Amino acid sequence: MAYAVIFTSHKRADDGYGETSDRMLELAQQQPGFIAFESARGADGLGITVSYWQDLESIRAWKANAEHRVAQARGKSDWYSDYKVRVAKIEYEYGFDVTR
Amino acid sequence: MAYAVIFTSHKRADDGYGETSDRMLELAQQQPGFIAFESARGADGLGITVSYWQDLESIRAWKANAEHRVAQARGKSDWYSDYKVRVAKIEYEYGFDVTR
Numbered sequence: 001m002a003y004a005v006i007f008t009s010h011k012r013a014d015d016g017y018g019e020t021s022d023r024m025l026e027l028a029q030q031q032p033g034f035i036a037f038e039s040a041r042g043a044d045g046l047g048i049t050v051s052y053w054q055d056l057e058s059i060r061a062w063k064a065n066a067e068h069r070v071a072q073a074r075g076k077s078d079w080y081s082d083y084k085v086r087v088a089k090i091e092y093e094y095g096f097d098v099t100r
Numbered sequence: 101m102a103y104a105v106i107f108t109s110h111k112r113a114d115d116g117y118g119e120t121s122d123r124m125l126e127l128a129q130q131q132p133g134f135i136a137f138e139s140a141r142g143a144d145g146l147g148i149t150v151s152y153w154q155d156l157e158s159i160r161a162w163k164a165n166a167e168h169r170v171a172q173a174r175g176k177s178d179w180y181s182d183y184k185v186r187v188a189k190i191e192y193e194y195g196f197d198v199t200r
Contacts, residue, residue, distance in 0.1 A: 004188050006150055008138055038108055040148045044142035048148040050106055076196055084195040086103050088188035095184040096176055
């Protein structure tokens with residue numbers, strides 16, 4: 001079963017954030033084990049990004065990616081006031097689609 | 101370790117949604133095993149809600165809650181165009197807070 005990385009954050013600045021964020025998504029999609037990505041930021045400022053990966057090793061490799069590490073450092077120095085990362089193993093899933 | 105319920109959705113209508121959504125959060129917080137709740141809906145319409153629970157049994161009990169089941173039915177008949185629920189076991193977590 002796949003793994004989810006749940007990243008919740010509040011930002012304190014935006015300078016260059018969107019550009020780096022787009023680049024990180026592009027780069028993540030090229031990593032081995034990447035499955036999917038979903039992101040939402042509400043009007044109250046809370047952002048939730050969930051990425052899905054084949055295994056823990058893929059998640060570790062993405063965290064250690066050189067360009068991603070530069071972005072992580074800017075995240076701490078410039079963009080985020082706080083964030084939390086939770087790595088979780090998907091046990092089961094189900095869904096609904098009105099068109100099906 | 102705790103479990104996360106990742107609920108991602110798109111809505112097709114809003115009628116009565118906010119009221120029921122507030123009530124469901126209030127009710128969830130009263131359930132045994134409830135830990136925390138985070139929610140964001142972006143400008144593109146994607147909503148991500150993550151709730152955290154002590155164990156799978158608490159998650160099953162909340163899903164089976166009578167008032168919650170009525171809300172779930174309205175979710176399908178009225179509010180959501182699609183949603184996905186993923187239940188995941190948290191393996192590890194870490195965070196950052198600029199004020200600490």
